[in-house]
Amino acid sequence: MSAVVFARHAMTPAERLRDAGWVAFVGLILGIPLVGLTTVDVGGRLGVETRFGLLVAAVAAVFAGRLLLRWSIDQARNRKLARDQASTATAADRAHGAQKVVTVLGWVALGASIALPIFYSDNRYVVDTATTVLIYVMLGWGLNVVVGLAGLLDLGYVAFYAVGAYSYALLSTQFGWSFWEALPVSGALAATFGILLGYPILRLRGDYLAIVTLGFGEIIRIILVNWTEFSGGPNGISSIPRPSFFGLEFTRSAPEGSQTFAGFFGLDFSPMHRLIFLYYLILVLALLTHAFVSRLRKLPVGRAWEALREDEIACKAMGMNTTNIKLSAFAIGAMLGGFAGVFFAARQGFISPESFVFTESAIILAIVVLGGMGSQMGVVLAATLLVLIPEFGRNFAEYRMLLFGLAMVLIMVWKPGGLLAHREPTLRLNPLGKAASNKEAA
């Protein structure tokens, strides 16, 4: 007789209790030596003490845990069954419901991110960490175009981030360009690099594409390390000018002929002003990125990216020029990465090739994959998790990265398609003949 039931069907409550009882019994047998007995030092000699209270607690925990586990497995199975059996109408309804939840979640997240510096205006750590989260959100959204939408696995995304950062650093330190002047130029440069990378790999897919992009990322980094006259080599570039607020500097005292932010608004100088300004700056940049990508997704080019991800041959048969589709995905993804890089350089004030190693590419890719390929809100959730887990993990010292890896594995086990795997259709159900369908097509 098999005591522990591996039921293919959902269990009755009695079966569940019996099953949990057996598991608790096994737990008891194992628990007597492991938990119930312990050795103590009795005046220099070894003695044995019993801990039956703890044993009872442990066995109870095993019992309850097993019940809960079975229950949740059954729940999951029922949900899956319901999903499989659901008719068309309810499938559409549920998809609609899921979208609603995501939309609400999005607004809540937006509200929270706007309010955050107000509540933590004197907590440097929180604002700094939130800024980092937003940089990764922006990078995730940029890479989402390439990986999530167009389905081109890019392991060297950090190269474009580096191009953006170094463009700004060089333009500002060598030619005195301001942040706002350098931003579009750096984005364009990054996009150019995107196309440069895109051309030779047009015919590659999957693993081969990943290998070449990985190499590209390393090439950029190694050039930055070795071309000392150009990039400062491993020493990097320091004293990169910080962005100003419409010409108002965030310094204690302004240079001749200009004003400080604090002076202009009659505030006491505080170094937090700049941090909060930087936070809002990246928030605005990230939101613009989001608006831009969401809009593109609904345009023919965005749909073409998704079609390319789904089936390249079918794309060609539909008369789509896959060369242009791929290059546009690379260029736009790279441009967004470049923008994030500009911000990164402006925020740090110092950059070196060490910030643009493969691990960064891997984290950004992990954000896109864990978030659910192509999902914009998923990127936000994943970026928040992946930045915050190592932060919380600081208490665990050397186990920090272990925790990080464990969390990633758990997410993939629990949600193999990513946190928000649901894909929002770019077209709504609309009855035929309505003007709306005409407009969508146009």
Add this chain to the structure above:
Amino acid sequence: MMLKMEGVHAHYGHIHALRGIDVEVQVGEIVTLIGANGAGKSTLMMSLFGNPKASAGRIVFDGEDITRVHTHEIARRGIALVPEGRRIFPRMTVIENLQMGTAHADPANYAADIARVFAMFPILEERQSQRAGTLSGGEQQMLAIGRALMSRPKLLLLDEPSLGLAPIYIRKIFQIVKELNRDHGMTILLVEQNANQALRVAHRGYVLQHGEITLSGSGSELLASPEVRAAYLEGGHA
């Protein structure tokens, strides 16, 4: 003359897949191409579509030489392909799939075209917001055909539309092929392993063997021909 292939050769790497193919399709015809696995049927379809390009010979479509034209350009000139294995976009909804068919079509026709496709395949209208990957095989095949029709092609290429479908859907697909031709005047080039059904709906047919056309004639002639019967109809291929 809708399509004329003259002495077309094609290679897949070192494999000489097509060895001098001559095929003609007249306006308003259903022409079928039958042959065993590996005879080069799909290669013929794909080289017609410039992927791979013909290594020798000439392909003329609607009076224009398309031998050297890019794949996506060929599609824009009015050939639509329903690829082997359907190749719908599984994560996109039914209606998005249909819309991808219009990538190069005039947006003004969209409403009319989609109404036409829905009238032909009511199940697609019912499932328009469902992910295409969740449709059954037969429904996916209808979607693939509907998607191809969205671009208002002059010539429709169907590559093994009955492959892997339940018998009821096979009948339905051939019914659709017939109707498309009869009611909408669609010119169709049909590649099939299911020789019996294909020859029944086709006006003319070609038999392809080892990259060469070995027989051609009207559908009924081929059905009656002892070679075809021996090779494709009585050997369990019916």
